[in-house]
Amino acid sequence: MASDLNKPNGQAVITPKNGPAFVEVLPVKKFHGVGPATAEKMHRLGINTGADLKYKSLEFLVEHFGKSGPYFYGIARGIDERQVKPNRVRKSVGAEDTFSQDIYAYEPAREGLQPLIEKVWGYCEANGIGAKSVTLKVKYADFNQITRSKTVPAPLPAIAALEEIVSLLLAPVFPPRKGIRLLGVTLSSLERRAASTEPQLRLAL
The missing domain is CATH 1.10.150.20 (5' to 3' exonuclease, C-terminal subdomain)
Structure with a gap:
């Protein structure tokens, strides 16, 4: 509010x-x-x-x-008996960026997404959260937008897996009919990571 x-x-x-x-x-x-x-x-x-x-x-x-x-x-009287859950896992975490010039080629778009990937992954790492769903947001110069998503069976084990999924989602967007003004990455299907000392295996995407 x-x-x-x-x-x-x-x-x-x-x-x-x-x-x-x-x-x-x-x-x-x-x-x-x-x-x-x-x-x-x-x-x-x-x-x-x-x-x-x-x-x-x-x-x-x-x-x-x-x-x-x-x-x-x-x-109506400012009384709410619901229990406060300060450690509740949020439903999603995302980041997006609007570019000063429209993007028409894959490589500049992929480069523009890298800081966003690192930002959302860093949040998850810092908070012990795993994500199974990745959504790519693309907004064009005329403000129309599309999203592309992929969900995997288990939480992504490493940032490399996230980078690979984002690249797979981005590739079919090119060549675009219009310039791309904004790109975003959102992670969802979040859950607390279980403490483990065993090495994590790379997912087959």
Whole structure:
């Protein structure tokens, strides 16, 4: 929520003192757990902001939202009993770069991807995370974009395996019909690496 406040900087601090006021003016669709269908139902019931939600009684919310009623009653008051999981593995890690000049050849594109490969792999290494899925993002000069992905059975054992997959995904893009403005690499299907002293074998891709 806070990341939306100070675009493009995307950083904001919501203190406990300011929390209630922040929640009251927040559109209900911004609350965790309120999807498009639930937001539409709330709008039909006259619930558009956190203040509107806070005004409704627990009985009213249970009547209209069932077992989610107590949760909505709590979050309107800044109460969230969900357990904090600071060590939860994130769903994906990615990096991308916009180039000063459009790219038309494979080699410059592959060179431009190398720092991105090293960045995402470095994050995984530093946090003891393995990845099984690799996604290549390509955005063209006209802002149309495509993605290409590959998933392997086991976490990638080394950066060389990631480099090989990225190269395989990139090759069919060339020659491009339009200049390439941006390239990105994302790793997903993340999981904690098990501690092991045995050498890892290279995957057959």
